[in-house]
Amino acid sequence: MGMLRPMEYVGGKFLRWLDEAGELLLLFLQSALWLIRPPFRFRLLMKQMEFVGIGSLGVTILTGAFTGGVFALQSYHGFSLFGAESLVGSTVALALTRELGPVLTSLMVTGRAGSAMAAEVGTMRVTEQIDALYVMAVNPVQYLVVPRILASVAMLPVLTIIADFVGIVGAYVVGVGLLGINHGIFISKIIEYMDFSDISMGLVKAAFFGLILSLVGCFKGFYTSGGAEGVGRATTRAVVLGSVLILASDYVLTAIMF
Amino acid sequence: MSENGNIIELAGIYKAFGSQQVLKGINLGIPRGQTTVIIGRSGGGKSVMLKHMIGLIKPDQGQVLVDGGDIVRMSDHQLNEVRRRFGMLFQEAALFDSMTVVDNVAFPLREHTNLSEKQVREKVSEKLAMVGLPGVEHKMPSELSGGMRKRVGLARAIALEPEIILYDEPTTGLDPPLSAAINRLIADTQKKLGVTSVVISHDIEGAYQVGQNIAMLYQGKIIAQGTPDEIRDSPDEVVQQFIHGRAEGPIEVI
Numbered sequence A: 001m002g003m004l005r006p007m008e009y010v011g012g013k014f015l016r017w018l019d020e021a022g023e024l025l026l027l028f029l030q031s032a033l034w035l036i037r038p039p040f041r042f043r044l045l046m047k048q049m050e051f052v053g054i055g056s057l058g059v060t061i062l063t064g065a066f067t068g069g070v071f072a073l074q075s076y077h078g079f080s081l082f083g084a085e086s087l088v089g090s091t092v093a094l095a096l097t098r099e100l101g102p103v104l105t106s107l108m109v110t111g112r113a114g115s116a117m118a119a120e121v122g123t124m125r126v127t128e129q130i131d132a133l134y135v136m137a138v139n140p141v142q143y144l145v146v147p148r149i150l151a152s153v154a155m156l157p158v159l160t161i162i163a164d165f166v167g168i169v170g171a172y173v174v175g176v177g178l179l180g181i182n183h184g185i186f187i188s189k190i191i192e193y194m195d196f197s198d199i200s201m202g203l204v205k206a207a208f209f210g211l212i213l214s215l216v217g218c219f220k221g222f223y224t225s226g227g228a229e230g231v232g233r234a235t236t237r238a239v240v241l242g243s244v245l246i247l248a249s250d251y252v253l254t255a256i257m258f
Numbered sequence B: 001m002s003e004n005g006n007i008i009e010l011a012g013i014y015k016a017f018g019s020q021q022v023l024k025g026i027n028l029g030i031p032r033g034q035t036t037v038i039i040g041r042s043g044g045g046k047s048v049m050l051k052h053m054i055g056l057i058k059p060d061q062g063q064v065l066v067d068g069g070d071i072v073r074m075s076d077h078q079l080n081e082v083r084r085r086f087g088m089l090f091q092e093a094a095l096f097d098s099m100t101v102v103d104n105v106a107f108p109l110r111e112h113t114n115l116s117e118k119q120v121r122e123k124v125s126e127k128l129a130m131v132g133l134p135g136v137e138h139k140m141p142s143e144l145s146g147g148m149r150k151r152v153g154l155a156r157a158i159a160l161e162p163e164i165i166l167y168d169e170p171t172t173g174l175d176p177p178l179s180a181a182i183n184r185l186i187a188d189t190q191k192k193l194g195v196t197s198v199v200i201s202h203d204i205e206g207a208y209q210v211g212q213n214i215a216m217l218y219q220g221k222i223i224a225q226g227t228p229d230e231i232r233d234s235p236d237e238v239v240q241q242f243i244h245g246r247a248e249g250p251i252e253v254i
C-alpha cells in the first residue's frame, strides 16, 4: 500500500465511464424502438409536455429577460468605447438566438425537469413500480421514458424561442430605455444582421438538448439503486451529467452547423 | 401437459448479487391449480425466488419453465405473452403513487382489455369489495395505511383474473382478523377460479389453511416440500424449529 496507482485509477474510471455511455446509448435505442411501436400514449405525452413546457415557462422568461438585459449593459460598455452602440441590439440578438437562448434555457430545464425525471423514475425503480409495470406486461421504456423524451424534444425549442424573444425585449429595455440607444437603429440593426438560420439552428440545438436532458434524467432514474439515498444521488448526477453533455455537445453542434 | 403437472418449474437456479450467493440450486415445482406456500427466513431469498418465476430477475444459472417454456431464454415479446397469464402482489405493494386507487386497480384492465370505462369501474369496485376496501376509490396510495396498500395491490393483481397469482407476503403487517380474511380470499380465488397460487408467508397457521403444498427455503435451497401434514411431521430439525418458532435449534438466529 501507500503508492497511489494513477494509471489504474484513471483506467478504471474510464472503463466505468465507457460502460455508462454504452448503457445510455442503449436506452436511447430502446426508446427509439418503443416510440414506433403501438400503443401511442398520447395522454402521458400531454402530461409531460405540460410539465416540461408550461412548468418551465416562468424560469425561462426570467432567464431570458435578465440575460438579454445584462448582455445589453455589458456590450454597451464595450461598444461605446469605439462608438458602436448601434450594434448592441444585433449583438445581443445573435448571441441569444445562436447560443444563450438554447443553452441557458436547456440548463434551466435540466435543473428543473431533468432532475425531476430522475427523481420520479428513480423512486419508481426503488419502490418496485417499474417491476410492477413489467409484471403487467407494460414496457417501462415505452410508458415512462418515451413520453418524457418526446415532450422535452418538442418543448425545448418552444421555450427557447420564448427566451430569445424575451431576451431581446430585455436588451431593448436596457439599451433603448435606460441607455438611450435610438429605437430605430436598435431594431434595424437586428433585422440587418440576423438571419432566419440563426434562429432555426438555435432551435435545432434546443431540440437536441431536450433529448439529452430527458434521456439522462430517465437514464439516471431507471438505473437507480439504494433507496431514498440512491434517488438523491441519481437526481444530482442527472443534473451534472446532463449539463456537461449539453455544454459539450453545444460546441460540437456549433462547429458543425455554423 | 397433464392436468396435475407442474405449471411452473424452477430447475437448478443459482443467483448471486455481487459476492452474495442468494439462491444455491433451487429445484421447485409449482403444481397446477393448487396453492403453494413458500416459507423461510426473512432475507433468505424468497422474494428473489418469486421474481424469477415471472422473469423480473434472471438466474445466473438454471431454467424457469412456465408450461414447459423456458422464460429465461424468451424474447421480450414472448415473455410479455407469458406475463399476461400472471398477477403479482409485491411485498411493498408497488402501487403507482401518482395514481388514485381506482386507476391503480384499473391499470391492467385498461392496458389489456377492451372493456368500456363503465365496465372497468364495475370490475374495480368488485375487486376492491373482495379485498374489503370499498369507498377508497379516489384516495392516493400515500393516504392509505400499509395494510390497505397491500390490499389495493391484491385487487390489482387479481383484476385480470389471471391463471397464476404470485403473492409476496400478503398478510404480513395485517391484523389477525384481516389476515384470516385475506387467507380466505386466496383460498376462495383458488377454488372458484382454479388458479395456481404461489404465496410467500411467515404465517404458519395461514400456510396450513391456504396451502395444498408447502415448501421451505433455507440457505438458498428448498429443504422440504410437501402437504401441510407432511411438513408438520417433517423430521428435519430446521423445518421443526421454523414452524414452531423456536429460538433454539440449527437455525442461527443472531
Ligand SMILES: Nc1ncnc2c1ncn2[C@@H]1O[C@H](COP(=O)(O)OP(=O)(O)O)[C@@H](O)[C@H]1O
Binding pocket: B017, B022, B040, B041, B042, B043, B044, B045, B046, B047, B048, B049
Ligand atoms: N436487486 C437486488 N440487488 C442486490 N441484492 C438483492 C437484490 N434483491 C435482493 N437482494 C438480497 O438478496 C437477499 C434475499 O432477499 P429477499 O429475496 O428479498 O429475501 P426474503 O426472503 O426476505 O424475501 C437479501 O440479502 C437482499 O439484500
Ligand SMILES: [Mg+2]
Binding pocket: B043, B046, B047, B048, B091, B168
Ligand atoms: Mg421478501
